[in-house]
Amino acid sequence: MSRYIDDEIAKIADKSLKQVDNLKVLCAKLTEQFKKHLINHESMKKDLYKRFEIIESHLPVYRAELFKLMEQSESRSLTKMKELKDALSNTILTNFTALDDRVDQFSELVDSNLETLRRAVADNREVFVSIINKNTEENRKQHDNLVEDIEKVIEEVYQMRVKAESGEGKLVEDTFKL
Numbered sequence: 389m390s391r392y393i394d395d396e397i398a399k400i401a402d403k404s405l406k407q408v409d410n411l412k413v414l415c416a417k418l419t420e421q422f423k424k425h426l427i428n429h430e431s432m433k434k435d436l437y438k439r440f441e442i443i444e445s446h447l448p449v450y451r452a453e454l455f456k457l458m459e460q461s462e463s464r465s466l467t468k469m470k471e472l473k474d475a476l477s478n479t480i481l482t483n484f485t486a487l488d489d490r491v492d493q494f495s496e497l498v499d500s501n502l503e504t505l506r507r508a509v510a511d512n513r514e515v516f517v518s519i520i521n522k523n524t525e526e527n528r529k530q531h532d533n534l535v536e537d538i539e540k541v542i543e544e545v546y547q548m549r550v551k552a553e554s555g556e557g558k559l560v561e562d563t564f565k566l
Contacts (some may be wrong), residue, residue: 429563436559443552450548454541461534468530472523479519483512 490508497504 408506424546432559432562436555439552439555443548446548450541450545457537461530461537465530465534468535472526479515483515487512530539 487508490504493504
């Protein structure tokens with residue numbers, strides 16, 4: 389009987405030992421998986437920080453480019469406005485000079501040249517209307533160019549934001565998967 393009890397105790401001890409060994413193996417596997425998870429998490433964290441650093445380093449560049457584009461647009465607009473102002477002044481001066489000549493002729497030939505004066509006034513009116521129309525069209529084009537430049541910069545900033553958000557979403561998904 390004591391041999392039977394010893395055999396039963398040995399069997400139970402063997403089963404317990406196998407269970408403990410299985411638990412040790414399972415703990416070792418879990419520990420290894422947890423270690424890999426921590427390593428992956430750290431690498432993803434470092435990658436995310438690198439992405440944020442890249443984004444943050446590009447933001448001043450985009451800001452500087454935006455300011456540069458705005459300054460260029462402003463300088464182009466100012467240059468065009470100055471050119472238009474000078475051209476308008478010269479045209480007005482030229483037209484007034486021509487008008488003065490015609491008025492002098494009119495004063496000399498009041499009776500015979502009344503129709504000439506009417507034509508001169510009509511010609512000057514057409515010149516002024518064409519200059520005003522030209523100036524309006526050029527101002528509209530400059531404004532459209534400025535709007536396009538600003539829209540391009542806004543689109544680039546928006547794309548960078550979307551990339552950053554998608555990177556953050558991917559990081560969250562990867563973290564949840566692990």
